[in-house]
Structure formats: structure tokens, C-alpha cells
Amino acid sequence: MRRVAMVVVITGLVAVMLAGCSSDDRADGTVSVVATTTILGDLVHNVVGESAEVEVLMPVGVNPHDFQASAQQVAAVQRADLVVANGLGLEAGLHDVLEAATADGVRVWEVAPDIEPRPFVEVVDDEEDHDDYGDGDLDPHFWLDPTRVALATDLLATKLGEAVPDVDWSVRADVYTAELDSLDIRSTERLAFLAQGDRKLVTNHLSIGYFSDRYGFEMIGTVIPGGESLANPSSAELASLVEVIEREQVSAIFTETIEPDTLAQAVAAEVGYEVKVVELYTGSLGEPGSDGDTLIKMLDTNVGRIAEALGAP
Secondary structure, eight states: HHHHHHHHHHHHHHHHHHTTTTTHHTTTOOOEEEESSSSHHHHHHHTTSSHHHHHEEEEOOOOOGGOOHHHHHHHHHHHEEEEEETTTTGGEEEEEEEHHHHHTOOOEESSSGGGGGOOOHHHHHHSOOTTTTTSSSSSGGGGSSSSHHHHHHHHHHHHHHHTTTSTHHHHHHHHHHHHHHHHHHHHHHTTTSSSSGGGGGEEESOOOHHHHHHHTTTEEESSOSSTTTTOOOOOOHHHHHHHHHHHHTTOOEEEEEEOOHHHHHHHHHHHSOOEEEEOOOOOOOOOOSSTTTHHHHHHHHHHHHHHHTTTTT
């Protein structure tokens, strides 16, 4: 019923646009790009510069898994020259909106399926077998690996060229790719001081698998099981996580700016020694002026916090 209702709403909006302002909206030749997340919005801004108007659907700090679009945002999607979405189930609440836009001929590009996506990282636990981990589902959180963002940047320039061929989108894309390459080198150097035995991660949920894979870390536990941040762990699962932390002598639990750290704090309090709870930027940029208000800044900040928490100088 929700799907039917959404289609009805979208159909009504399209009718209003066709009857009213849509014929004149683009008279000035303005290029319109809609991005679903703040992270994709930053990526798009870095490639289009002043050559397009960019609308980002999700506000800062929102969990992408449960965001719902307003009627005005649905209309913006329908008008766009290009809609840039993440895909792989990240924007579950936008599925019907994006599907309807595609059916109406809007160019909708889902990034994650095109950047060699990998399955969710299998959590290492020597004593228990968690069927929720490593189940073959593809991980949508590609942006935590700057080399994959660089690939996405090149692909975005191509997609923009298909939608609006009279602009050379590759120039700014090349500049941004170079910045991402520098970030990757810098991150590798900052993390090089960590011994292999210190590269063990306990996180809020399975959101930093691409980071872990890129920089040689081992995921040994999550507060929320599996890849879905909206799941609820049982008391037995939390007790098991405490045992894993103590056995592996983990020094930190990494949480996320988009979710409360209440459960992580409770787990840390149960460990028989002091465990730091450290917040990372994962599903959203930070507020303007923060140390995570761009994708490059948030990745740089995450690397610094992880390195410091795990003992790097």
C-alpha cells in the first residue's frame, strides 16, 4: 500500500509540473543535478563547480537508511538532468521515488554498483559463527575508501557528459581525483605506525568495511549486528561482544555521528579495562565549519581519530 500511495503522489506531482511551471523552469539552460546524500552532494559539487545547480536531498546528520523525501524533493528529482544516488540499499526510503523517476525517463545513476562493490566485511570471531556477517550482500559504504571515490568521480564526469554534453566535466573531476589520491597516500602514511596486532576494529555497525579493506584492518565485532544500522542487538550479542573485546584487548569502539552511542558506551562500561568510545563520520558529512564538513575532511578526520585511538603517534 505504501508503494501504491507513493506512485499516486508522484503521478500527481508530475501532472502539476507539466500543467504549470515545468515548461519554463529550464528556459535559462541551467543544469540541475540532485544528489541523495550529503556525501554524494559534496562529490557532485566538486565536479560541477558553478556549471550546475545541485540539490542534496538529505540534511546533515541524517541516517541514509531511513530518510523519506518531501513532496518538493520528489518534484526536484523529476526535474533533474541527473540524479546521483548511492544504491545497494542505502537509501531504502527513496527506492520508490527513484524507481518512479527512472520509469519517467529521468537519468538516475546509482554509484555504488559501478565501483566494484564488495560484500560486507566478514567479522572475525574465533569462537562464534555469526550468520549475519559476510552473507554475500554488497556493502554500499564505498565512500570510506578514497580510491573508490576517485573512480566514482571519473564515472560522474562521464554521466554528466551523457546528460549535458556541451560542458567538459572532466577538468574539475581530474583536480578532485588528484586530491583524493593525495588523501589516500596521506592516510596510508598516518596509519603505517600501527602494528598489525593493533589493527583490530570494533564499530557501531558494518559501515567501514571499505576503509578496513583498503588500509589493512581487521573487523572483529560490531555493536549492531550485520550491515543494517537500524537492527537491535540482543543482550546475549552485546555480552558476546564484551568477551571479544576483552579477549582481543581492543582499546576503542568506533561509533558514528548519525547514531547515538548509548549501546557502545554500555558495552565499553562492561569491559574489564578502559575502552575509549570514538565517534567517526560515516553516513553523513558534519555540520558546516566542523572537521567533517567535506568528504575529504571527514575521511582525514576519521583516519586521525582511528590512528590516535589505536596508539599511533
